[in-house]
Amino acid sequence: MYVIVGLGNPGKKYAISRHNIGFEVVDEFARQNQIKMTKVKFKSVIGEGNVCGEKVLVVKPQTYMNLSGEAVMKILDYYNLPLENLIVVYDDIDVDTGKLRIRKKGSGGSHNGMRNIIYLLKQDGFPRVRVGVGRPQNGQNLADYVLGRFSKEDQELLIPIVKDSVSAIETIIKDDVDLAMNRYNIK
Numbered sequence: 001m002y003v004i005v006g007l008g009n010p011g012k013k014y015a016i017s018r019h020n021i022g023f024e025v026v027d028e029f030a031r032q033n034q035i036k037m038t039k040v041k042f043k044s045v046i047g048e049g050n051v052c053g054e055k056v057l058v059v060k061p062q063t064y065m066n067l068s069g070e071a072v073m074k075i076l077d078y079y080n081l082p083l084e085n086l087i088v089v090y091d092d093i094d095v096d097t098g099k100l101r102i103r104k105k106g107s108g109g110s111h112n113g114m115r116n117i118i119y120l121l122k123q124d125g126f127p128r129v130r131v132g133v134g135r136p137q138n139g140q141n142l143a144d145y146v147l148g149r150f151s152k153e154d155q156e157l158l159i160p161i162v163k164d165s166v167s168a169i170e171t172i173i174k175d176d177v178d179l180a181m182n183r184y185n186i187k
Contacts, residue, residue, distance in 0.1 A: 070120065
């Protein structure tokens with residue numbers, strides 16, 4: 001079983017913000033794989049299905065970004081899953097808009113949701129799909145930037161990167177994270 005967690009904030013106020021790109025990716029993943037995101041459990045909206053011959057749980061924590069680890073920890077404890085079967089999808093300011101980076105493990109960097117997950121799990125050895133949202137410009141506040149919406153130009157870059165993110169997740173499930181990294185970590 002794989003658990004695919006998209007990070008974001010609940011509510012219409014945050015719906016199409018940079019910080020919610022993780023939600024957008026898992027929504028598209030669920031749509032493409034005919035998984036209904038209708039259950040509320042583990043402080044999350046979840047959907048269950050089968051992808052590439054594996055059972056998957058698609059998760060959108062409703063704890064708000066900075067407490068994402070609470071939901072993730074509950075799920076991993078309940079299912080007693082190995083850490084490598086957790087895939088987290090989130091926005092990353094250290095990756096250019098429209099780019100994708102996949103990693104096997106690592107720190108949470110400046111991302112509070114990832115830092116909370118790692119802090120509560122006390123481990124960082126799980127795959128993550130980092131979707132680039134770029135950096136704030138001209139001294140813009142980081143929180144205002146990530147909670148802000150994409151420009152029209154950046155929105156055009158997101159359509160293919162969301163689809164590539166879904167394909168990358170499917171590659172991790174079907175094959176492995178190394179193949180996904182080789183295929184999608186294009187400079």
